[in-house]
Amino acid sequence: LVRAAEGNTILTGDDFPPLPPKPPTNVRDIVSNNISCVEPPFTCPHPRIHFFLYTNSFLSSLPAYFHKGDYNVIVVDYGSLVVVPCIDQISWSPSFAGACIAQLAYYLSQHPRGVPPEKLHLLGWSIGAHIAGLTANYVEKGRKLGRITGLDPTIIFYQTNNKTKDLDSTDALFVDVIHTAAGVLGQWGPSGHADYYVNGGTSQPGCGSFSIIEQLSCDHTKVTPYFIESINTKRGFWAAPCPNRFYYNLGWCDSPETQYVEMGERANPKTRGIFYLQTNANAPYAKGLPVYRSRRKSNNTSASSNSPAQYNPSRLTNRRSFGTRLTTRT
Numbered sequence: 001l002v003r004a005a006e007g008n009t010i011l012t013g014d015d016f017p018p019l020p021p022k023p024p025t026n027v028r029d030i031v032s033n034n035i036s037c038v039e040p041p042f043t044c045p046h047p048r049i050h051f052f053l054y055t056n057s058f059l060s061s062l063p064a065y066f067h068k069g070d071y072n073v074i075v076v077d078y079g080s081l082v083v084v085p086c087i088d089q090i091s092w093s094p095s096f097a098g099a100c101i102a103q104l105a106y107y108l109s110q111h112p113r114g115v116p117p118e119k120l121h122l123l124g125w126s127i128g129a130h131i132a133g134l135t136a137n138y139v140e141k142g143r144k145l146g147r148i149t150g151l152d153p154t155i156i157f158y159q160t161n162n163k164t165k166d167l168d169s170t171d172a173l174f175v176d177v178i179h180t181a182a183g184v185l186g187q188w189g190p191s192g193h194a195d196y197y198v199n200g201g202t203s204q205p206g207c208g209s210f211s212i213i214e215q216l217s218c219d220h221t222k223v224t225p226y227f228i229e230s231i232n233t234k235r236g237f238w239a240a241p242c243p244n245r246f247y248y249n250l251g252w253c254d255s256p257e258t259q260y261v262e263m264g265e266r267a268n269p270k271t272r273g274i275f276y277l278q279t280n281a282n283a284p285y286a287k288g289l290p291v292y293r294s295r296r297k298s299n300n301t302s303a304s305s306n307s308p309a310q311y312n313p314s315r316l317t318n319r320r321s322f323g324t325r326l327t328t329r330t
Contacts, residue, residue: 038081038093044100048081051104064231068265076101078131094127098134106140118173121147125224126185129153129177133167145172147269152179152186152223169193174269178227180204181219194271196239196263198226198279200248205281226285230264235288237263239275248276260289 038048045051052075054062065071078097101122108114117139124132129150136145150167168191169175175192182188182201199205207218230237238260242253253276261271279285 042096044096044103046081046096046100048078049097049100050077051075052077064228068231074104076128076131094131095134095137097131098136099138101131101135102138102140105135105145109140109143117143118146120145121149122172123149123151123227124153124167125151126154126220127156130166133171133175134165136171147174147176148172148192149227150175150177150192151227152181152220153177153191154185155183155187156185167191174267176263176267176271178223178263180223180226181216185216185220190274194261194267195274196237197242197245197248197274197276198223198263200245200276202245205279225283226279227264229283229285230262230266233264233284233286235284235286236266237277237279237286238289239263239277240290241273242276243274245276257289 038046054073054075055071056066062073062075065073076097078093081093081097105117105120108120109116122132122135122145124130129148130153132145132148132150136148139145148167148171153167166187167175167177174194176194177190177192177196179186179188179195179197179201180199181203182197184202188201202219203215204219204222207215207222226237239262240253240255240260242248247253261268261275263275263277278287280287
């Protein structure tokens with residue numbers, strides 16, 4: 001539970017992340033898992049966690065939203081909170097960052113021109129996806145975050161059955177997760193209401209010409225341009241329901257057009273399940289809605305499952321918009 005208190009700090013309860021260990025004093029401390037490089041006081045706001053509010057497109061990474069409409073985008077940078085070689089920070093600082101983001105959400109809900117948590121959309125890449133999920137642990141009792149989009153949530157330190165430790169479907173009214181390096185740097189299993197596995201979910205086209213380290217990094221980061229393009233694409237990232245990678249590899253996931261759902265910004269908050277889709281190797285990445293070809297009409301050579309179709313908003317209903325975006329980055 002996060003509430004405002006005197007001096008711009010927060011009141012902490014039993015669920016607040018435990019205080020980090022003492023700073024290292026020797027080499028043995030540096031290689032152990034019980035050290036900290038974060039200076040006290042351990043309260044929010046904290047000088048290691050920075051919030052940047054953008055209301056127009058002067059920042060190069062954000063024009064897509066402002067081209068779409070009027071938004072308030074708050075970028076959360078907690079990178080300096082995790083300092084090498086302070087190994088233990090990775091198990092403590094994400095929860096601390098989540099608590100501070102929840103405090104900001106509380107302030108926004110109390111402001112005369114603010115918005116309730118149910119109207120917030122949190123976006124997080126890699127560890128940032130789990131920080132968005134951890135934020136839910138500290139949101140005011142009785143409230144719920146509106147939407148969390150996890151961009152290839154990292155598998156490192158976070159593949160557990162403890163729902164309070166990583167991103168899962170209980171963290172917001174709608175949790176959608178996009179997988180691009182699943183089982184390598186990203187989590188393999190589904191963790192949201194809707195999970196999208198792009199190009200099989202493990203490796204991405206256009207990343208094969210790098211060294212192994214560069215390729216893994218490329219697969220893990222490729223999710224970001226996919227999502228950015230999804231904000232304003234006319235074709236759309238359309239995905240078919242498919243239970244697993246085995247069925248996808250065998251080509252057993254062909255579905256009628258009515259069963260396809262859209263991935264990314266325009267995802268329907270009522271979407272539930274596991275979905276697979278393909279993209280182009282280079283921008284524009286979206287292929288659009290495939291032309292459905294029945295197996296019974298194999299003699300129809302004019303249809304192609306890879307043919308793009310223009311986005312038609314009438315195909316999806318019950319959409320809703322979340323007016324404020326919070327993004328987390330390291």
